[in-house]
Amino acid sequence: MPSSPPAEANLPTSPASTDASRPTTPTPSAEAPKPTTPPTTPAPFIPPASTNTPKPTTSTAPPTEPAPTPTPLTASPDTPASADAPPPPTTPATTPVPPNITPTISPALDATDRGRLLHGTHHAPHSVLGAHPVPGGVAFRVFRPFALGVTVVAGRLKAELHDDGDGFFSGLVPLQDVPEYRLAVAYDGAVQEVEDAYRFLPALGDLDLHLIGEGRHEELWQALGARTMTHQGVAGTRFTVWAPDAQGVRLAGTFNFWDGTGAPLRSLGGTGVWELFMPGIGEGELYKFEITRPDGSKTMRADPMARRTEVPPATSSIVHASHYEWNDEAWLAQRAELPAHKAPLSVYELHLASWRPGLTYRQLAEQLPAYVKDLGFTHVEMMPVAEHPYGGSWGYQVTGFYAPTARLGTPDDFKFLVDALHQAGIGVLMDWVPAHFPRDDWALAEFDGRPLYEHEDPLRAAHPDWGTLEFDFGRREVRNFLVANAVYWCEEFHIDGLRVDAVASMLYLDYSREPGQWTPNEHGGRENLDAVAFLQEMNATVYRRVPGVVTIAEESTAWDGVTRATHHIGPGGFGGLGFGLKWNMGWMHDSLDYMSHEPVHRKHHHGEMTFSMVYAYSENYVLPISHDEVVHGKRSLVSKMPGDWWQQRANLRAYLAFMWAHPGKQLLFMGQEFAQGAEWSETHGPDWWLLDPAYGAEADHRGVRDLVRDLNTVYRHTPALWQLDTDPSGFQWITGDASEDNVFAFLRYDTDGSPLLAVSNFSPVVRHEYRLGTPDDIPAWHETLNTDTALYGGSDVTNPDPIKPEPQPWHGRPASIRVTLPPLATIWLRPA
Secondary structure, three states, rough: OOOOOOOOOOOOOOOOOOOOOOOOOOOOOOOOOOOOOOOOOOOOOOOOOOOOOOOOOOOOOOOOOOOOOOOOOOOOOOHHHHHOOOOOOOOOOOOOOOOOOOOOOOOOOOHHHHHHHOOOOOOHHHHEEEEEEEEEEEEEEEEOOOOOOOEEEEEEEEEEEEEEOOOOOEEEEOOOOOOOOEEEEEEEEEEEEOOOHHOOOOOOOHHHHHHHHHOOOOHHHHOOOEEEEEEEEEEEEEEEEEEEOOOEEEEHHHHHOOOHHHOOEEOHHHOEEEEEEEEEOOOOEEEEEOOOOOOOOEEEEEOOOOOOOOOOOOOOOOOOOOOOOOOOHHHHHHOOOOOOHHOOEEEEEOHHHHHOOOOHHHHHHHHHHHHHHHHHOEEEEEOEEEEEHHHHHHOOOEEEEEEOHHHOOOHHHHHHHHHHHOOOOOEEEEEEOOOOOOOOOOOOOOOOOOOOOOOOOOOHOOOOHHHHEEOOOOOOHHHHHHHHHHHHHHHHHHOOEEOOOOHHHEOOOOOOOOOOOOOOOOOOOOOHHHHHHHHHHHHHHHHHOOOOOOEEEEEOOOOOOOOOOOOEEOOOOEEEOOOOOOOOHHHHHHHHHHHHHOOOHHHHHHHHHHHHHHHHOOOOOOEEEOOOHOOOOOOHHHHOOOOOOHHHHHHHHHHHHHEEEEEOEEEEOOHHHHHHOOOOOOOOOOOHHHHHHOOOHHHHHHHHHHHHHHHHHHHHHHHOOOOOOOOOOHHEEEEEEEOOOEEEEEEEEEEOOOEEEEEEEEEOOEEEEEEEEEEOOOOOOEEEEEEOOHEEEEEEEOOOOOOOOOOOOOOEEEEEEEEEEEOOOEEEEEEE
């Protein structure tokens, strides 16, 4: 270091990596100030690093007041250097700066603070780093590993700090106030002029911290994670993370070459939240949190609140800010006109990554809305979109709960897809997985060194079926993380509904557990009271905040009140869970079992098709033929059917029309709409080649797809099929006991009393002149749909003429009609 002060340096622009942690030449950043022309006068002051003897300096600009006499300082416990209070707000250097400043001593950090910063265990780095008023002036302390030198730049002032070793630099400048300043950090061959991250007040407010502590922050994504902002007039990114058991947290990323030593976060009170505002850091930067566990070991973790991630198998979080402008105002305005259980709801379930393998979100937006609209579905249901490390999990083992999977594009790209579906008049449902999470050591598992998101009791934490960890629903911060996540998808991505996965595994303490592997609740029961409270809170919050959305439970037991309001107490003493709809797993299992039997044996299983009406109005149901039924050796839907190829397709068509007429909403998984014969695989998706006109059996598959289109068309225009799905007055059996004939016949009604008569013949014979009792106030019926028509690939046995009732009582009704029932077919009749 020269004994006399050199001329002021011409500093380069600040690079994107403003916290560089090793001596390499940085890349310039567009956000940093432009280089300035060196003045002709020498710098006001640069104290030498090699001695504490001040050297005088000269300036062409005369001082406006005498320079204050510096007070010698030493690093001692009395100085504010180790105080925990944050630094006061900086003020502009309005007080004239003396041209010749000669501090007598470097106020270096004491050994305790140095050690804690070096080992990543300092809970209040801002209290010792940055600029602090002290007796005799302002103490500047900087921690920049690998830096060769650091100079404070404040207007005309330039004060080179003393190198205290191990990356620490300090200096005492006799100023009356803390000035607005920047740091000129010298590395090997380059100098960066940057903001000091430790001169800023916390960028997270007291109200946010209070709500987080209470577990009631409904917009948690606005408070935690990485958020670009302008703070105290400086652009940058605020990083916040909840890690209450951590000894310390540091930030590592592309901006500091993944060395977080010089970027410790501060702990904000007793909330367990750590915070650091990093000036100059913007969108696209990769980052993780380096957490020092209670035992002193370290772990590098992805941000639980990250809104964007790297493409798996890479695991870093990415700073993200959305710039998407929505165009679905018309859709959002009308979606709340009818509650889901009183509206038409026909769902096409799909796995985005394999529907058309290789397509991005934006490319899917060019094809998916048109395809679904052509088939007449009202909604799509996407298998989990949130980021997940293993594609073979289909998205059901989530690590990035706030980030759409990067496999298909950015979060704004996903918004583009949702927007395109809305503009096509199609609602968007999404599978949501709050029951469990995987054990990956870079994600949520023992996040800060102890059980945090998972239950502290290992018996309750470990999911016995999937090798994952269950959330601790009794911890308010964890419950807040999940409730806010549900709101996040609905508000930020305009999702119209959440299908909540694996609800049964959440509700029961003994789910898939043997005696001795679970502990009863406080009442001695097996109900998970924490999970019940969480689901009630989630549903109540989502419905209150986002009008027009629907929550759907995949719940496979007879739990009472899944779709009952949370404030209505049921016979079991619990309020309802508050869901809008529930998957009818019983109907699915029973009906598929019936259809799997040869027609000659179906009479022995007749009750499997009628039993669902015993409990049809106990909940608001969806009839699901989902992905779970066409994988893992269960065979595709058409392959479950008995008989030859013609009979399999006929059975499938008859079954689909029976399903669409049955009380409840409909869900059909992709590929089943055109009778794909193979099971679904996430590696290659549906067998679209079956619809290639060059394929010899293309007409067979096209016929089933044409039927699905017509089912949806008639369904949407026939209120009797959806208006009273949850009201017993909307359904009447004509005959539910014709087991010898394999025939089922029932009426559906709308609120005006207009009926639709559905008749299914699940035997391979034509039944001519089959008599059915009917109301006597319908002068004639006409066939509005017949699954046996030639258009669909059937034998074309139809009822082309109006069917007039006869005054002959039948099936307990005053009139009756005689119809021809096609083989293995369902017909729908409406008043002519």
